[in-house]
Amino acid sequence: xxxxxxxxxxxGVVLLFAIISLLNIPLLATLWRHSFDDGTYSHAYxxxxxxxYLYFKLSEIGKLVYRDKLSSLxxxxxxxxxxxxxxxxxxxxxxxxxxxxxxxxxAGIHTLFRFNWYVIFPACFLIFIFPLWxxxxxxxxxxxxxxxxxxxxxxxxxxxxxxxxxxxxxGVFEIADGCSGLRYIIVSLxxxxxxxxxxxxxxxxxxTFLSIAILGALITNWIRITALILIxxxxxxxxxxxxxHNTFGWxxxxxxxxxxxxxxxxxxxxxxxxxxxxHIASASSVYPARMNILILFVAxxxxxxxxxxxxxxxxxxxxxxxxxxxxxxxxxxxxxxxSSTANTPDIYLKYFFNGTLDNGKPTAHDNIYIPLGWxxxxxxxxxxxxxxxxxxxxxxALIRYSFEINNQKRASxxxxxxxxxxxxxxxNSETYLYWQYSDCSNRCDQKKKLLQQLN
Numbered sequence: 001x002x003x004x005x006x007x008x009x010x011x012g013v014v015l016l017f018a019i020i021s022l023l024n025i026p027l028l029a030t031l032w033r034h035s036f037d038d039g040t041y042s043h044a045y046x047x048x049x050x051x052x053y054l055y056f057k058l059s060e061i062g063k064l065v066y067r068d069k070l071s072s073l074x075x076x077x078x079x080x081x082x083x084x085x086x087x088x089x090x091x092x093x094x095x096x097x098x099x100x101x102x103x104x105x106x107a108g109i110h111t112l113f114r115f116n117w118y119v120i121f122p123a124c125f126l127i128f129i130f131p132l133w134x135x136x137x138x139x140x141x142x143x144x145x146x147x148x149x150x151x152x153x154x155x156x157x158x159x160x161x162x163x164x165x166x167x168x169x170x171g172v173f174e175i176a177d178g179c180s181g182l183r184y185i186i187v188s189l190x191x192x193x194x195x196x197x198x199x200x201x202x203x204x205x206x207x208t209f210l211s212i213a214i215l216g217a218l219i220t221n222w223i224r225i226t227a228l229i230l231i232x233x234x235x236x237x238x239x240x241x242x243x244x245h246n247t248f249g250w251x252x253x254x255x256x257x258x259x260x261x262x263x264x265x266x267x268x269x270x271x272x273x274x275x276x277x278x279h280i281a282s283a284s285s286v287y288p289a290r291m292n293i294l295i296l297f298v299a300x301x302x303x304x305x306x307x308x309x310x311x312x313x314x315x316x317x318x319x320x321x322x323x324x325x326x327x328x329x330x331x332x333x334x335x336x337x338x339s340s341t342a343n344t345p346d347i348y349l350k351y352f353f354n355g356t357l358d359n360g361k362p363t364a365h366d367n368i369y370i371p372l373g374w375x376x377x378x379x380x381x382x383x384x385x386x387x388x389x390x391x392x393x394x395x396x397a398l399i400r401y402s403f404e405i406n407n408q409k410r411a412s413x414x415x416x417x418x419x420x421x422x423x424x425x426x427x428n429s430e431t432y433l434y435w436q437y438s439d440c441s442n443r444c445d446q447k448k449k450l451l452q453q454l455n
Contacts, residue, residue: 009066009113010059012288014052016108016296021128023304026357027089033401034094034131038182043190044129050194054122057273065114066288074115076296077107082299090424092361093417097305098130104300111296112288118272121197126441128190133182140180140218146382147222148175148229148237157233165230173229181221188217196260199268209264224249289424294423309356325349326401326435327368330360339436339454345436355429361420362403362433363413368399382452384409389444392396398440398447404432 003011019030034442035041054294058064067074081103088096106123141164148166153158160167164175192213228248233238301307324347328334332354339348353361370376372391374397379388385400402409403416406428410416420431440447 009064184217351433
C-alpha cells in the first residue's frame with residue numbers, strides 16, 4: 001500500500017506507541033487496574049484517541065516531520081528516561097515507572113521528529129491517563145473542608161467540623177476522597193490545556209484561561225458539597241442525592257464548562273490545526289534518521305518490562321495456609337515455616353515476590369499485615385522487625401513482620417523502598433515478606449524479648 005508522504009509521520013507515531021506498549025504490557029496492566037478501571041480516571045478511555053487524532057492532523061498539515069539528523073539532546077533524554085524506567089520498574093516504584101514510561105514516550109517522539117512544542121504536547125497529554133493525581137487528594141480535601149465550613153457559616157444550620165467530618169443536626173457528612181474535587185480538577189486541566197493548545201498562543205491569555213478552569217472546578221465542588229449538606233438537612237437525609245451525589249456534581253460542573261468555553265472563544269487567537277503557514281515542503285525526509293531509530297530501539301528494549309516478565313514465574317493464586325494470616329493480595333508463593341517460642345507453636349509465613357509489576361511486592365498499599373478481625377494496640381520497630389500487639393475481643397497476640405531483599409531486612413516500608421532502588425542497580429528485584437504470629441495473653445513484652453533473640 002502506497003502511503004502519501006504527509007501521512008508517513010503519523011504511521012511512525014502509531015508504530016512507536018505500539019512498540020513501546022507491547023514492550024511494556026505489565027506496566028499497561030497497572031494502568032488498567034489503577035486508572036482505566038477507576039471512576040476518578042474514567043476519562044482515560046478518551047485520551048489515546050485524542051492524542052492519535054492530534055498527531056494525525058499535525059501530520060496531515062505538514063507540521064509533523066521526521067528528523068534527518070542525529071539529535072544529541074533527544075538521545076540524552078531517551079537514555080535517561082529509559083534508565084529511569086528500568087530502575088523504577090525493577091524496584092516497583094509505581095509513580096516512578098509511570099512517569100518514566102511517559103518520559104520515554106515523549107523522548108521517543110522527540111528522537112524521531114523535529115522538535116516543536118506542538119509536536120511534544122500530544123505525547124505529554126498522556127499524563128492524564130496516569131493515576132498520579134491522587135497525590136493532590138489530601139490537599140484538596142483540606143481545602144474543601146475549609147471552603148465548605150466558610151460557606152456553611154452563611155446558613156442558620158448549626159455545624160460542627162472535625163477533620164473531614166461535618167456534623168449537622170440531621171446527620172454527619174464526610175468529605176472523603178471522592179469529595180476532594182480531584183476528578184473535576186483533572187477534567188478541567190485536560191480540557192483547558194487541550195483548548196489552549198489548539199486555539200490560544202498568548203501566554204498571558206493561556207494562564208488566565210487555565211487558572212479560571214481550575215478555580216471553577218474547585219468552586220463547583222464546594223457548591224456541590226454545601227448543596228448536598230443543605231439538601232440533607234432539609235430532607236432529613238432521605239434525598240436520593242445522599243447516595244448518588246457524584247452525578248449531582250456533574251450537573252453543576254457541565255454548565256460551568258459551557259460558560260468557560262464561551263469565554264474561551266473570545267480569547268482564541270488562532271486555530272492550530274487549520275494553520276498551514278509552516279507547511280513543510282514535500283522534499284523533506286519521509287523517514288527518520290537510521291541512527292535515531294537504532295538508539296530508540298535499544299533504549300526501549302533494554303528498559304522493557306514485558307521482556308523481563310517472560311523470565312519470571314507467573315503469580316500463583318492465594319493458598320490457604322492458616323486461618324490467622326495477613327491479607328496479602330498478590331504474591332508468587334508462600335510457605336509456612338515451623339516455629340515456636342516458649343514451647344508455644346507460632347504461625348510463621350514467608351511470602352515470595354518475583355518482582356513483577358502491579359504492586360506484587362511486600363509493601364503494596366493494599367497489603368494488610370494485621371489479621372482480619374483483629375486491631376492494633378501498639379507497634380514499634382526493633383532492629384529489622386516491626387512488632388505489633390493486636391487484640392481480638394478478649395484475646396491478645398503479638399505479630400511481627402519484616403521485608404527482605406538480597407538477604408537484607410527492613411521493618412519500615414520507606415527504608416525498604418530505598419533499599420529496593422539500590423538493589424535494583426545490582427540486578428536484584430526478588431523480595432520477601434516474613435510474618436510471624438504468637439499468642440501472648442498478658443505476657444506480650446516477654447514474648448517480644450523471646451522473639452528478638454530468634455531474630
